Amino acid sequence: MIKFFSTNGHQERVDFKGALLAGQAPDKGLYMPESLPILSQEIIQGFPQMSYHQIAYQVIKPYIGELVAEQALLDMLKDAYSFDVPLERVYDGKYLLRLDRGPTCSFKDFAARLMARLMQYFLKEEGKSIIILTATSGDTGSAVAHAFYGLENIRVIVLFPEKEVTERQRRQMTTLGKNIYPLAVAGKFDDCQAQVKQAFADPDLAGLALSSANSINIGRLLPQAVYYFYAHSRVAPGGEKVVFSVPSGNFGDLMGGLIALKMGLPVKKFVAATNENDEFPLFMQTGRYEPIQPSKNCISNAMNVGHPSNLARLFALYGGQMDESGQVIRQPELSAMREEIYAVSISDEETRQTIKDAYTRYMVLLEPHGAVGWAGLQRYLREFGDWNPAVSLETADPAKFPDEIVRLTGINPPLPPAMASLDEKEENYLRMAGGYASLKEYLMEFF
Ligand SMILES: *Cc1c(COP(=O)(O)O)cnc(C)c1O
Numbered sequence: 490m491i492k493f494f495s496t497n498g499h500q501e502r503v504d505f506k507g508a509l510l511a512g513q514a515p516d517k518g519l520y521m522p523e524s525l526p527i528l529s530q531e532i533i534q535g536f537p538q539m540s541y542h543q544i545a546y547q548v549i550k551p552y553i554g555e556l557v558a559e560q561a562l563l564d565m566l567k568d569a570y571s572f573d574v575p576l577e578r579v580y581d582g583k584y585l586l587r588l589d590r591g592p593t594c595s596f597k598d599f600a601a602r603l604m605a606r607l608m609q610y611f612l613k614e615e616g617k618s619i620i621i622l623t624a625t626s627g628d629t630g631s632a633v634a635h636a637f638y639g640l641e642n643i644r645v646i647v648l649f650p651e652k653e654v655t656e657r658q659r660r661q662m663t664t665l666g667k668n669i670y671p672l673a674v675a676g677k678f679d680d681c682q683a684q685v686k687q688a689f690a691d692p693d694l695a696g697l698a699l700s701s702a703n704s705i706n707i708g709r710l711l712p713q714a715v716y717y718f719y720a721h722s723r724v725a726p727g728g729e730k731v732v733f734s735v736p737s738g739n740f741g742d743l744m745g746g747l748i749a750l751k752m753g754l755p756v757k758k759f760v761a762a763t764n765e766n767d768e769f770p771l772f773m774q775t776g777r778y779e780p781i782q783p784s785k786n787c788i789s790n791a792m793n794v795g796h797p798s799n800l801a802r803l804f805a806l807y808g809g810q811m812d813e814s815g816q817v818i819r820q821p822e823l824s825a826m827r828e829e830i831y832a833v834s835i836s837d838e839e840t841r842q843t844i845k846d847a848y849t850r851y852m853v854l855l856e857p858h859g860a861v862g863w864a865g866l867q868r869y870l871r872e873f874g875d876w877n878p879a880v881s882l883e884t885a886d887p888a889k890f891p892d893e894i895v896r897l898t899g900i901n902p903p904l905p906p907a908m909a910s911l912d913e914k915e916e917n918y919l920r921m922a923g924g925y926a927s928l929k930e931y932l933m934e935f936f
Contacts, residue, residue, distance in 0.1 A: 490505075497813070499516035501515070527753045582877025585859065594908060596885070597633075608637075609643065618643065619699070620645075621646065622699050629702070645702070646932075672920075686813065693929070703739075704799055712745075744806075746759050762833050772832075779815075780796035789861050841897055844860045848898045857893060
């Protein structure tokens with residue numbers, strides 16, 4: 490069975506269950522699979538005839554081995570992926586992969602829903618309970634809160650940057666109650682993420698059984714390899730190579746794609762499209778990495794990340810090493826990275842122009858994150874020549890970002906059924922102004 494190692498180099502190896510329940514490795518590194526199983530071409534050629542959850546089973550099973558009974562895993566997958574995953578043709582062989590049809594209308598539902606079910610399964614087996622402590626730039630918090638809502642044995646604390654989420658993003662976290670505890674932090678996403686990491690490393694909190702649901706958790710990552718296989722099976726049933734464009738912030742989504750690639754998915758190129766937080770595109774150009782501090786506040790708010798956690802995994806995948814602070818311990822193989830990834834930064838101005846153009850030219854309503862991906866794809870096609878099929882990921886529903894979209898297109902994006910009556914529900918949350926000290930005090934007093 491596949492074991493998981495820590496990107497910080499500690500010698501201990503754990504199985505999938507251990508990695509999932511711990512979230513972060515004890516040496517503050519991120520867990521990565523020691524080897525990546527390669528799916529045979531025969532298996533991949535069967536995917537066009539399979540449904541989403543059947544493909545998910547093939548992709549995820551090798552990591553889980555015998556830890557979950559076969560039927561239980563199939564049931565979980567069927568239950569987690571009970572919504573549509575449309576591929577919308579925009580022009581020629583260019584598609585949007587709509588990952589916004591889950592209960593909180595962002596792609597984060599894909600990972601959160603399976604992770605919640607797996608955690609619940611393992612915790613029941615052990616008779617244990619845990620506290621999920623997670624930071625969100627806007628969409629993780631609601632996806633995780635909804636996925637874990639009402640479960641026994643699990644309480645969820647979500648830290649979000651008070652001024653950097655939209656009202657609807659906030660409401661998706663603050664109107665649930667029960668086992669969900671939202672905390673508004675006076676700061677940025679990076680501050681939320683830093684506080685969460687500090688809590689994990691704090692010996693005074695060791696008794697709390699904290700776990701993470703951020704993309705630092707390997708349980709978030711593996712489900713995100715699945716939709717690349719799914720999209721490929723729908724747009725390239727003959728096995729052609731596909732260009733994927735991925736709007737990126739913390740780089741969990743892109744890591745899912747790279748894992749799919751290493752598992753045998755035929756990919757021409759990944760476009761890693763960031764907003765003005767361009768630390769990764771700059772690294773790809775220069776080979777020097779510098780976190781952006783503080784991160785820039787762009788309209789694609791879920792991607793306002795000045796130091797993406799998952800770069801530690803990305804480096805590990807290419808033979809390098811990066812510690813949790815962004816220090817490069819060993820350079821990855823840049824030429825191999827450039828072979829597989831084209832990195833590009835899209836300004837807010839270009840993002841806005843892209844939303845307008847997509848609407849006027851194709852009658853397609855993009856939201857800011859999907860627009861960064863779409864603009865990144867256009868840049869790639871201009872620079873390297875046309876390519877079909879190409880898939881750009883639309884990671885959220887436009888109704889999560891109504892103000893910007895009304896301004897740009899004059900269209901008020903219709904509320905998807907999953908968000909109906911959200912604007913009327915009562916909110917409950919606490920404000921945290923005192924940095925890590927106040928988070929610690931809160932945890933020690935109430936949990
Ligand atoms: C989180 C998020 C992203 C960025 O995904 P990463 O895995 O952090 O790179 C992009 N778009 C939306 C809508 C998101 O919520």
